[in-house]
Amino acid sequence: MNAALHTDDKIVVRWAGEPWEHEGALAIRRAVFCEEQGIFDGDDRDETDDTAQLLVAVQGADGAAPCVVGTVRIHRDPADASVWYGSRLAVRADFRRHGRIGATLIRLAVSSAHALGCTTFLARVQAQNAPLFRRLHWCTLEEVIVFGRAHHVMRADLAHYPPCATPCAGFTIDQRRAA
Numbered sequence: 001m002n003a004a005l006h007t008d009d010k011i012v013v014r015w016a017g018e019p020w021e022h023e024g025a026l027a028i029r030r031a032v033f034c035e036e037q038g039i040f041d042g043d044d045r046d047e048t049d050d051t052a053q054l055l056v057a058v059q060g061a062d063g064a065a066p067c068v069v070g071t072v073r074i075h076r077d078p079a080d081a082s083v084w085y086g087s088r089l090a091v092r093a094d095f096r097r098h099g100r101i102g103a104t105l106i107r108l109a110v111s112s113a114h115a116l117g118c119t120t121f122l123a124r125v126q127a128q129n130a131p132l133f134r135r136l137h138w139c140t141l142e143e144v145i146v147f148g149r150a151h152h153v154m155r156a157d158l159a160h161y162p163p164c165a166t167p168c169a170g171f172t173i174d175q176r177r178a179a
């Protein structure tokens, strides 16, 4: 078991609302996409962030000093409101493969968009993560190179993502079942 993850700690995945949640999400993105993967230099934010909805995974949501341990963002296609995208999925390195944080971020991303009229949910997924998305009922439409790295353009099967109309409450990860 990871030393940073205590089984009594609740992890809630929800739409970000508070400034500290936004700051925590952006800090993880910088750590992952700038430092760990070296895709961006210092700051990965772009114009999509002006309109995107951030999601966060928060450890200790009911207790003292909650902290953000994962994030993703969702956004509509400006030309077609029924088409949504997910991007910048990142889980803090010491919380990966513990308790399905990434999978739950993906679930809320797609299900909350579904509740807002999404009929097509797409993402450009780094090739090493395509097996994870396939297990979560996504299919590859195309293979492309983005930022010099191999990606799959993938689409979620919405039949596996029932609409979630309460994204600010989100989903709670049961660590005891996940452990």
Ligand SMILES: CC(C)(COP(=O)(O)OP(=O)(O)OC[C@H]1O[C@@H](n2cnc3c(N)ncnc32)[C@H](O)[C@@H]1OP(=O)(O)O)[C@@H](O)C(=O)NCCC(=O)NCCS
Residues within 6 Å of the ligand: 032, 088, 089, 090, 091, 092, 095, 096, 097, 098, 099, 100, 101, 102, 103, 104, 124, 125, 126, 128, 129, 130, 131, 132
């Ligand atoms: C990709 C990432 C978000 C996954 O988050 P995570 O919290 O570790 O994933 P989960 O624990 O929810 O994984 C769910 C299941 O998929 C498996 N899995 C996780 N990543 C996988 C991968 N790349 N390939 C295959 N299986 C994977 C897990 O072992 C787990 O299996 P289980 O249900 O049998 O226990 C995380 O590894 C990460 O932040 N990576 C760096 C940034 C990145 O690559 N972002 C994505 C850009 S597309």
